[in-house]
Amino acid sequence: MTTTEEAVAAAERCTPEYRSDPYPVYAHLREAAPVCPMRPPHGNETYLITRYEDAKAALADPRLSKDMYGAIDAYRRIFGDSSMALDDNMLNADPPKHTRLRRMVNSAFTPRRVQSLRPRIETVAAELLDACPTREPLDLLPAFAFPLPIVVICELLGVPPEDRSRMQHLSTTVAQTGFDPESKRAQQQAESDLHAFFTELITAKRARPGDDLLSALIAVRDNDGDGGLTETELVSTAFLLMFAGHKTTAYLIGNAVHHLLSQPAQLRLVRDDPELLGPAVDELLRYDGSVESATFRYATEDVEYSGTRIPKGALVQIALNSANRDPRKFDRPDEFDVTRKGAGAHLGFGHGGHYCLGAPLAKLETELALTALFDRFPRAALARPEDGPRWMQVPFPAFRGLAELPVVLDPAD
Template identity: 45%
Template structure:
C-alpha cells in the first residue's frame, strides 16, 4: 500500500523531543511518508521507524547511497567528493578496504594513553576555573576534536572555524548557507591534502595518501578529500554527543548514577545504553530507491528518498522493554546507533574508547557532579542528536 504524507512540523517540540513523534509513528506502522520540519522540508521522505524494518533497510542492497541518476543534489557528494556514505559496492568495497588498511583496531588501541592524557588535561583546566562549566565546551567537544586532529595530523586546524562549518554541514540552518559551507570545506581540505603530500608524517591522512592495494590501486584526490571530510566531521561529532547525552542521562537519573558510581564495572554498559537511549546520530543519511521497493509492507516508488531513524529504532518496544528508560543493567546489544550492514560506522571503536575514558575520568574527578540548571538547548536538524551545551556544577 502507499502512504499518506505526515508533516512532522506539526510536532512543535520535535527538536527537543523527537521521541514522541517517533513513538506515535511507530505505533501506526514501521514505515511512513513524511515531511520534515524546515529547512529539511523541500521534499517528502520515507521514514523507517521500526527496529526490524530499520535493520533490514540499512542492509538492503536495493537502497542505494549514491544519488547518481536520482534527481537529488547532495552538497557533500557534489562539492567534497565520494566517501563511504555516498557510494555503493563495488566503489564502497574498494574505499572501505583502502581505509581499513590504515584505520586499524591497533591504531585505535594505541591512542588510549594519549586520549587519557588529553582528558586529564581538559579536566584539570575545567576544575581550575571554578565549580561550574559547560561540559560541551570544557570536555565533550575538545576531547574528540583534539583526538581526530592528532590522528589525521592536523593539529593547527582552526577548530572554532571548523566547528562552525561542521555544525552547519550536519545541521544546516538555511539552504543557501549549506552550499557555502561545503565550498569552504572543500577548499580547506584541498590545502590540507597538498600540505600533507609535500610534508608527510606518520599520521592517518599521510598514510591514506601513501597507501596502495596489492594491485596498485590508491585513493584519488577527490576520494582523499571525501574521506578527510568524513573522518574529521564524523570523527568528532558523534563522540561529542555520545559523551554529552550519556552524562545528561545519568545526571537526570540519580539512581542510575549512584549505581554506576558504586560499580564501575557497569561503565561499558553505560556507554552502550547511552548509545541506544539517546544515540548521537538521530537519522541515517539518505538512501534512494532506483525501482519500486516494498519495505515492511509499504510500497516506495522509484526515485524516493528513504531515511532510517536510528533513534526511533532503538526505542522500539518490540525490541527493548521500557525503551524510554535509561537502564544500566539492560542488555542493549543489537542497537543501531552506529548503523548496520556495510555502512556500519568505521569509527565506532574510537568513539567507544573516547566515551569510556571521558565518562570514567569525569565521574572520578567530580564525585558530586550535578546539572546546573535544565538542559534544553538541543541541536536542530535531522542528522545529529545532541545538546549544544550542558551546564554542570561540582
C-alpha cells in the same frame, strides 16, 4: 500527539517540540504508520522507517542505494552542488566502490591505531578538566565534550593544532544549516573552505609525511595503482573522517553526561562497578543516541516494508533512535537501564556494510571521557535541572544533541 497526521507533520517540519522530544512521535508512528510517507522541507518524496526489524533490514538492503549521485536531482535539491566535492566517499557509495573505499580506509584506520590513542585521550581529557572552573556553572559542551574528540581526530589525521577550532566551526556550519538561502550560502562557503583546506593539507603531507592517518591514506592512494583512492576521494575521505570523527562523538558524550546526571541511581551503578561502563555506553546509544537518523538512501526499485510500498526513486530515512526504542525488540524501551541485557543490539552505529568504521574509537572516547569526568568530580551535578534540557534544533533529524549542558563540577556543601 493524538493523530497520525499531527505526528507526520511534526516529523516533516522538525518542530521545536519534536526536536526536544521526538520519542512520542516515533512511538505513535511505529504503531500507526511504521513506514510513513513524508514531504520534508527539502521537497523530495521521503519514507520514514521507525520499527527495529524494518530499520535493520533496510540498513543492509542493496535495493536502497547510498550513492546519492544516482539520485542526482534529489541530491542537488537537498544539499546543493557544492556538497559533491566533499561527498565522494564511502558513506555515499555502493559496492563495488564502497568496498574499495572502505578497504583503503581500513588499511590505515586499524584497531591497533585506535587503541594506541588511549593514553592520549586520557591526557587530553585530564587537561580539559584542569581548565574547567569547579564551583560555578559552566557549559560542559564547549569546555569538554566538543574539544576532546576534535583534538583526538585532528591529531589522528595530522591536522595542525592552530587549525582545529576552524575545523570545528566549519563542520558545525555544514551540519546545522537550514534550507533558507542565507543558510545555504553559509553552508556552501564552509564546504568550499573545507575542500580547500584539505587539498592544501594533503599537498603538505605528501611533501612531508608524518605518523598520522592522513599520511597513511596518501600512501595508500599513491602506492595502490588503479585500485587506490582518486585525489577527489582522498580529499572527501579526509573530510568524512574529520566530520564523523568528532561531531557524533561530541554529542554522544554530552547526551551521556546529561542522562547519567539526570538519573543518579544509574550513575551510582556505573561508579560502583566500572565493568558496567562499556554496557552503559551501549545503553546510552540505544536510549538516546547522537545519530538520530541514518543518512539518506533512495530506492533503486519498488521495495516493501511492513506492508507499505516504497516506490522506486523515493528517499528513505531510517529513524535509528526510534528503532532503538521499539518494544518489539527491547523490554521497557523508554527506561534508561545501564544493567540492561542486550543493549548492544542497538542500531546506533548502523548495520550491514555501512556499519560505522569509527565505532570503536567513539566508544573508547566516550568511556574514557565519562571515567575522567566522574572520577575527578564524583559530585558533579546539573546546574539548572529545573529548566530541563535544551536540545539542538536542526532542519532534519540527522543528529541528536544538546544545545548546552550547564553543570557544576564540584558543588559547594
